[in-house]
Amino acid sequence: MSSLSKKYNILEQEQKWQQFWDQNNIYKFDQTSQKPIFSVDTPPPYASAAHLHVGHAMSYTQAEFIIRFKRMQGYNIFYPMGFDDNGLPTERYVEQKYKITDKSKISREEFIKLCLQETKEVAKTYTSLWKSLGLSIDWSLLYSTISPMARRISQKSFLDLYKKNLLEHREEPTIWCSSCQTALAQADLEDSEEKSKLNYINFSLATDKSKKLLIATSRPELLAACVALYVNPDDSRYKNLINQKAIVPIFHQEVPIKSDPSVDPKFGTGLMMVCTWGDSEDVAKWKKDKLETRLIFDKSGHLNEWAKLYQGLTLKEARTKIIDKLQEQKLLVKQEDITHVLNVHERCKTPVEFYLTKQWFIKILDNIEDFKRQGSKINWFPLSMKKKYDTWLDGLKWDWNISRERYYGVPFPVWYCDKCHEIILPEEKDLPVDPIENKPKNPCPKCQSNNFIPEKDVMDTWMTSSLTPQINSHWQEENENKKLYPMSLRIQAFEIIRTWLFYTIVKSWYHEKSLPWQDVMISGHGLDKQGRKISKSLGNYEPVANIIKRYGSDALRYWSAGSNLGNNLRYKEEEVKDGKKLITKLFNASKFCLMFLQNSKLEIDSKLYPIDAWILSKLQNTIKTTTRYFNDYEYSKAKKEVYNFFWKNFADNYIELSKSRLYNDENKEAKNSAQATLYICLINILKMFAPILPHITEEIWQTLKQDNKELETSIHISSWPEIDKKLINEKQENLGDQIVEILSEVRKTKSNANLAMNKDIKEIIIDSKEKDLEKFFPDLANATHAQQISFGTGNLKLNEELKIKIIL
RNA sequence: GGGCAAUUAGCUCAGUGGUAGAGCGUUUCGUUCACAUCGAAAAAGUCGUAGGUUCGAAUCCUGCAUUGCCCACCA
Numbered sequence: 001m002s003s004l005s006k007k008y009n010i011l012e013q014e015q016k017w018q019q020f021w022d023q024n025n026i027y028k029f030d031q032t033s034q035k036p037i038f039s040v041d042t043p044p045p046y047a048s049a050a051h052l053h054v055g056h057a058m059s060y061t062q063a064e065f066i067i068r069f070k071r072m073q074g075y076n077i078f079y080p081m082g083f084d085d086n087g088l089p090t091e092r093y094v095e096q097k098y099k100i101t102d103k104s105k106i107s108r109e110e111f112i113k114l115c116l117q118e119t120k121e122v123a124k125t126y127t128s129l130w131k132s133l134g135l136s137i138d139w140s141l142l143y144s145t146i147s148p149m150a151r152r153i154s155q156k157s158f159l160d161l162y163k164k165n166l167l168e169h170r171e172e173p174t175i176w177c178s179s180c181q182t183a184l185a186q187a188d189l190e191d192s193e194e195k196s197k198l199n200y201i202n203f204s205l206a207t208d209k210s211k212k213l214l215i216a217t218s219r220p221e222l223l224a225a226c227v228a229l230y231v232n233p234d235d236s237r238y239k240n241l242i243n244q245k246a247i248v249p250i251f252h253q254e255v256p257i258k259s260d261p262s263v264d265p266k267f268g269t270g271l272m273m274v275c276t277w278g279d280s281e282d283v284a285k286w287k288k289d290k291l292e293t294r295l296i297f298d299k300s301g302h303l304n305e306w307a308k309l310y311q312g313l314t315l316k317e318a319r320t321k322i323i324d325k326l327q328e329q330k331l332l333v334k335q336e337d338i339t340h341v342l343n344v345h346e347r348c349k350t351p352v353e354f355y356l357t358k359q360w361f362i363k364i365l366d367n368i369e370d371f372k373r374q375g376s377k378i379n380w381f382p383l384s385m386k387k388k389y390d391t392w393l394d395g396l397k398w399d400w401n402i403s404r405e406r407y408y409g410v411p412f413p414v415w416y417c418d419k420c421h422e423i424i425l426p427e428e429k430d431l432p433v434d435p436i437e438n439k440p441k442n443p444c445p446k447c448q449s450n451n452f453i454p455e456k457d458v459m460d461t462w463m464t465s466s467l468t469p470q471i472n473s474h475w476q477e478e479n480e481n482k483k484l485y486p487m488s489l490r491i492q493a494f495e496i497i498r499t500w501l502f503y504t505i506v507k508s509w510y511h512e513k514s515l516p517w518q519d520v521m522i523s524g525h526g527l528d529k530q531g532r533k534i535s536k537s538l539g540n541y542e543p544v545a546n547i548i549k550r551y552g553s554d555a556l557r558y559w560s561a562g563s564n565l566g567n568n569l570r571y572k573e574e575e576v577k578d579g580k581k582l583i584t585k586l587f588n589a590s591k592f593c594l595m596f597l598q599n600s601k602l603e604i605d606s607k608l609y610p611i612d613a614w615i616l617s618k619l620q621n622t623i624k625t626t627t628r629y630f631n632d633y634e635y636s637k638a639k640k641e642v643y644n645f646f647w648k649n650f651a652d653n654y655i656e657l658s659k660s661r662l663y664n665d666e667n668k669e670a671k672n673s674a675q676a677t678l679y680i681c682l683i684n685i686l687k688m689f690a691p692i693l694p695h696i697t698e699e700i701w702q703t704l705k706q707d708n709k710e711l712e713t714s715i716h717i718s719s720w721p722e723i724d725k726k727l728i729n730e731k732q733e734n735l736g737d738q739i740v741e742i743l744s745e746v747r748k749t750k751s752n753a754n755l756a757m758n759k760d761i762k763e764i765i766i767d768s769k770e771k772d773l774e775k776f777f778p779d780l781a782n783a784t785h786a787q788q789i790s791f792g793t794g795n796l797k798l799n800e801e802l803k804i805k806i807i808l
Numbered sequence: 809g810g811g812c813a814a815u816u817a818g819c820u821c822a823g824u825g826g827u828a829g830a831g832c833g834u835u836u837c838g839u840u841c842a843c844a845u846c847g848a849a850a851a852a853g854u855c856g857u858a859g860g861u862u863c864g865a866a867u868c869c870u871g872c873a874u875u876g877c878c879c880a881c882c883a
């Protein structure tokens with residue numbers, strides 16, 4: 001038997017095994033195999049997230065524990081990686097990197113070139129990081145959301161939805177980001193709590209200008225956009241005002257006074273200013289009562305001619321100026337400090353407005369119940385995460401707007417006839433198309449015109465990433481693999497339940513009337529030591545590459561296996577150090593085992609010694625429990641289970657109790673029993689640790705393999721341990737436990753007497769009815785360095801049936 | 809305002825009805841014979857709080873408090 005080197009050089013060896021896996025195609029999906037497939041839908045990271053922190057490392061490795069387990073269970077693993085390299089996140093990343101503030105100074109073509117160039121760079125960084133983490137990805141399955149196939153599938157999806165009448169092209173007030181200058185979907189928003197002021201402003205009655213109408217608003221800059229005042233129909237203070245007209249201060253437009261039950265009489269003065277459009281309530285009233293439209297700002301959030309004197313200012317600048325003016329005219333009665341929650345664009349934190357543009361919408365509001373039903377058919381791990389999905393569906397107010405007025409993304413496969421405005425779509429076989437570069441093949445079917453206007457908007461990035469199961473199975477492509485759809489497992493973090501997860505369910509339901517996957521596994525966040533979310537802006541993280549350099553990736557993976565599924569996990573360097581300690585321990589214990597595995601018969605025969613039977617029976621329990629935990633995606637409990645078996649039972653106790661037989665060459669039978677036991681335990685410990693610690697287990701496996709050629713090429717394609725019922729032995733397990741209790745008591749006694757553990761003691765007297773304990777005496781005597789062990793009367797009670805006496 | 813989760817040793821967490829657990833940290837002791845990147849041992853908790861169910865509650869139920877998150881409100 002070969003032996004391990006004196007020390008384990010983590011960095012060198014980890015890289016060596018990563019290359020080994022690559023060269024031997026260990027993680028390759030087998031297209032021709034008959035084995036059951038386990039396919040994984042894993043998040044394609046954005047090009048904008050080039051800064052990789054432990055949170056990313058955590059979620060991807062947690063997913064991977066399960067994948068490695070399934071691979072060892074005999075599944076044909078389909079584990080691809082993708083890069084989400086189209087759309088707004090990438091575009092913003094490029095704008096920031098190249099300081100492009102004014103898009104008119106760069107051509108669309110040049111800009112897209114920059115995006116492609118940057119995504120390539122970022123993909124390189126990611127690939128090397130994923131590899132250094134030891135992720136068992138089949139890199140030949142790599143996909144990119146801007147690739148021709150992903151574009152084609154996205155456009156196919158668009159055409160299919162159009163055919164099924166699930167798309168609408170309509171002009172309406174849409175959530176708008178004035179910083180990114182694009183329309184957004186509800187899912188692109190997040191909350192931001194801000195301090196503001198509620199301003200009490202006097203309007204006047206049109207028929208009697210001396211009569212003041214006091215309203216309260218937090219958005220005085222929208223006075224120019226005011227189109228009506230509203231009161232509650234039951235508010236006796238204002239009943240007589242309904243259907244009269246008011247005059248807006250500064251801008252002097254006359255606006256109607258209307259009533260609506262949604263107005264809260266207790267808020268402010270009970271008189272509400274309605275504008276074009278301050279919030280979704282304004283939009284609702286505008287629609288219902290067909291109010292006038294006074295859109296006072298442009299796409300970039302600057303005021304236009306409606307705002308008269310204030311034209312050219314931003315909304316924020318105008319607020320200050322208008323407040324000054326109101327004060328000057330004594331129309332500002334008072335200001336109250338308030339804290340309110342604004343919707344901001346999640347990517348740039350700009351408060352969103354409403355803007356009137358023509359957008360493509362995917363209808364989702366009509367089918368919420370279908371999506372709920374689909375959601376309940378999925379197996380959620382953990383189940384509590386399903387609540388977030390249902391809550392999101394309950395709160396949906398808008399259809400899914402998929403138009404983004406941007407440059408870089410999947411183009412819409414759409415032209416409009418210049419003359420009759422007919423919507424012209426390409427044939428499926430011609431996809432992907434870029435309507436700006438390509439032209440329709442035939443004249444307009446309605447008016448025969450040959451002039452077309454291309455749709456210049458690009459699709460929401462989620463329009464493509466919601467199709468990852470379809471992209472992976474090459475949906476409706478020549479080489480479609482129907483076995484890959486639906487996929488087995490989706491793995492992702494909880495904050496994209498309302499986007500990636502939801503939209504993927506929508507697409508699969510609309511296209512295939514099916515679920516995209518059977519199981520969903522939701523991971524938590526990586527937090528910093530204080531429990532704050534790790535983020536770029538806080539700067540509270542260290543690059544993953546540095547941590548790997550210091551401790552190796554197995555150690556980082558050990559940390560990552562520390563949280564229960566779905567829970568957040570604090571990053572503590574001490575825990576990575578613990579991982580490194582475990583690796584060292586595993587290395588040293590294996591080195592010990594390897595010393596005794598030469599030229600020996602490594603199979604169990606009938607002459608199994610009792611302490612050997614004890615540890616082998618315990619091993620069966622460990623296999624059973626660990627397997628169950630991994631099956632339930634409970635990798636952290638699995639880790640703990642193997643850890644305890646290895647460190648406590650095997651290393652601390654079993655090795656000590658069997659050592660003397662291993663060193664003693666005279667009694668071959670005694671030695672063989674221990675050798676076979678060591679081998680079986682070691683192999684199974686390695687296998688059970690392999691999903692979490694792939695490198696160190698491979699290192700030891702390969703050393704074992706040098707003399708056991710029948711072992712598989714890599715531990716990661718070896719078979720997952722199975723219980724050997726012959727080795728379950730409750731009687732020996734119970735007796736062995738008692739022996740360990742005695743050993744522990746002896747250690748305690750020695751420690752209290754400040755004695756070294758290898759110091760001899762005179763005698764252990766065992767007070768028990770169980771005479772079979774005697775068969776353990778030789779091993780116990782060697783482990784405790786007791787000169788004699790005998791039955792007799794004890795004075796230390798260890799449990800109901802066992803007393804002992806220790807004579808130093 | 810609605811919902812979800814958490815609250816256990818100094819720290820980070822595990823523990824879903826049967827005598828409180830782990831790792832780290834602290835203290836003490838111990839190295840020829842796998843491992844000082846180690847081993848052994850000790851100290852340390854009225855399990856957030858107030859009630860209830862039960863022979864028995866960290867665990868089940870109810871109220872409250874604190875923290876985090878999700879959603880809604882956004883005049």
